[in-house]
Amino acid sequence: MKYCGECLSKLIGVIGSGSATTYAPLIVYEGSEDIVREESLVLIRDEARNLTYLGILRYLKRLEPFLNPWQRTSYVDEPSLVDSGTFPHTTGYVYIIGTIGNDGRLSTPVIPPNPGSKVYLIERADNIRLNLGSGLLIGSHKYSGIEVPLSYSALRYHILVVGATGTGKSRLVTALIREVINKSSWNVIVFDHSGLDYVPFFKEYVVNASDIVLDPLLIADNIARVGNVSNDRYLTDYITLASLTYSLCMSIKYLEEVPEELNEIMSKCKRVATECQASQGEIRGLSSVVDLDKVIDLMAISKLTWNRKCFRDLLISIAKSMGARESTLVRLSVITDLWLGDTFFKRLSNRYLLAKDLINKVFNDRLIVVDLSNEDNIVRRYIVTYMLKALWDLIDSERREVNTLIVIDEAHNYACRTCKPSVDLIARTAREGRKWGLGLVLVTQRAIDVDPDIRNNINTVLFSKLQTPSDYENISSFMSLAGLKSEYLMTLDKREFFLAGLGNPLKIPILIKVVEVK
Template identity: 35%
Template sequence: MAINTNPQVFGREIGIVLSGASAGLAPIALRNDAESIVADEQLVVIYDKKYENTLMLGVIRWVHRLEPFLRRGIRTVYTDHPEALEDELVLGYSNAWVEIYGALTDKGISENTRAPHPGSRVFLIEDGSVLSKYISLDKPMIVGEHKYSGWKLPLNHQALRYHVGVFGATGMGKSRLVRALIEEIVDKGYSLIIFDHTGIDYAQPYREKGYGDHIVESSKIKLSPDIIAQLILELSRLSDYYTDYVMAATICYVSMIEGKVSSVEECLGLSTTKQSWGRRRHTQTVINMTGDNGEGKEGIWSKDEYLRVLRTTMENMGARETGIARVRSFINFFLDEGFFDQLNERTITPNELISMAKDKEFIIVDMSTDTHLVVKQAIIADTARAGWKWIALNHKPINLGLVVDEAQNYASEGRSISAIELERIAREGRKWGYFIILVSQRVARDIRTSIRSNLGTVFFSKLQATGDLNEIAGYLDLGKLNEAALAMLAPREFFVAGLMNPLRRPILLRIREVK
């Protein structure tokens, strides 16, 4: 396929290359009739007649207006008397830079290695569909189009396994972009679990669209014993001194009701030659649950039963009677039976959540039904672990993504349990098609370094704080993009850079409507 260098194919001619160009950056002078239509982030091609059958694809950067007499640093009479300055006296002109992204040839797009010669012609790409002749992917993901040319940028879904970040200030349309990603990702055969922090951005609109069976309330998901113990300690206002006792009692309680052990002593690894209270009480618990009439009793958590197990555990661990009484009184006062009733309502295991996502293509977890952040973090951590269990059991790629909304609550610097598990996926998940999509207002400090450095693709709009762009540039090639370019963005406008983008470097997209 020969390259068609007819200007009408790409758009109107807007200028020429000036001296000082390199293979990656070319200064250009704009034609007078093009000054009013050229803007930063437009796509252009450079035609250098000395390079046969090759065009250079680039992006306009730093459009600036100049005048030989009205220069910075030089004071003129017109500063104090602008009325004397007539239009015909102003010899204005415009220059810009083209950041060259690649070379277009009959074989497609490749790295550009040659500098354009001075005088090379520059054409604006007004119809982006022409680029589809040179840049195409098998089963591309389309979440939007280039803001100026309308080019539907094809995104490589195979790069999902290298993880994705979506960053932008409030109101810029992050959730809209993620909903577009959800559509495209599911369409390519992947499964997703979306953790909706507020229950507003994803659970609510999908419920309104008739996807109620795809939504799971976080308050229905089972918690691991260590998280239950943390809640009991926190809500009962017990000091850290009692952590080991409460943790051990909770683990033993769960182990007994799951049938893994038959007594507290067995759970603690102590001698059971003498029948213990734990064994008698556990047997009685089973009788209470099933009932003599066979009707059964809903739930297996009971405040009274838990207190008995806690007492036996503390006695076996050598606690004093005064300490046992203190713990019992605090739990009795600050924890009502409703707390344990809510534990009984948690019937969905993280393993079942993985299976639901595989069956239904995507599941949204409405995290707003839990009020404690540590519980929300634990649900994400336990789900992440369940994904690894699925991989270990099936010995094949899971092709599953975890979408974490308001990721600053779950992947920030520190020792939160969810951040540890998300980091493991970021480091090891690519081999198994196990990936994360993190959505946050900020980058620095909100996302721990070891996670964000493993994000292969990043979508970003206006950022919450200065310096965030430099953070992204620390691990992705952002070229000559600067903070000024972000300041001009409107809602629904995002740059995309990284492995999913066939050009790798930033392209400005306007996000499409979500079906």
């Protein structure tokens, strides 16, 4: 085997005719065919111009001039001739990354390599002097072991992690989170959809979503949805009024000390708090003084307890005072007692965390992991929205960068076109977040399910084996893949991902093996 004296890499072939600045045809030497693999890194040494190119091998093919499927030869009619001798050889393409300077830095190639330039295989990191700069180390090139740092700038320009179940997406993101915390000044908020992917690795930073206070309007929407009456305007009005009234009056009831400014509201809430009853006039009186933000604050301070029987009685009394028919009252009672039950109201109780509390916590601790596993999808979306809104309120009021990374697991449940209300604030973050140091990491099995308005603002993609061919087509529609074949993705093992886009210092997609996470 021949070696390059300068770089100790193995000589595997020469550049053929028809080279360009983006790719060049490769003719592989016969003795090197057993070590040449697609996605290997190679050097092209153009002695005539004293240039060294770095590239990636793709489209390897085995050819034989006498067995051309488009040309009839004597081999077709005399198969025995095959045994007497053929002349197979291997060709492929080197996709050119750049030219390597004396300092090891890469530059954009301005002229193609000369045909006849020798090509060397990089088998180890010490085969080459390559300066890719600093960054977040989440893995190294699969075959050479060269570390490929993810650029710090990728954080504010958003990252998409895509792969079928079992490819190791959560391990990759866990490695990324650790690097961000250890090597940058950024904070990280993680939304763990199942509570199984990130919670085990960051137990001391976990916040249970069941401790986060829910908006009374969301609670009303949830009750209407579970009771299958979301399209009934009258019933949803009754439920909304009951939810607001219960949240306000019962929060005041459970306060250890009632502030003086709440005395007026407390007097209007007296019958609600003692009898779980309210008339239309009482509701009108409360509506004139209610402040939704204040109600949510009171719910947190009092750790509001929800009682099914009391809420049912309040709901029925409100509906009755507003002229509801007897059949409607029975229906509301059935929804509360049978469709919802005590379990539903127990899950609403004893919540005490507000979005501003969590934002303060992440600025102090630099990391929080929100365990969403005990909530249904509607509540999960609300909590993501709640947190993003708090960050945007901070940005809008103080006009300063927040340097915070938002990691959303199973992002197709939050960032799809119909995933209201979370999709709207995720889309705003994708469009405007880079200006204010607010970045996204969306982790999903299906890239195609992410809303195009969000997808088109993502500048770095890490992808592995995909669920369907349409996902590959979708990624290639907004990210250059430089000749990468979708069929090759099916051969990838666990923790093997392609890094593409702005965060990739090598500019064209490169195959990395993600570091082991324990």
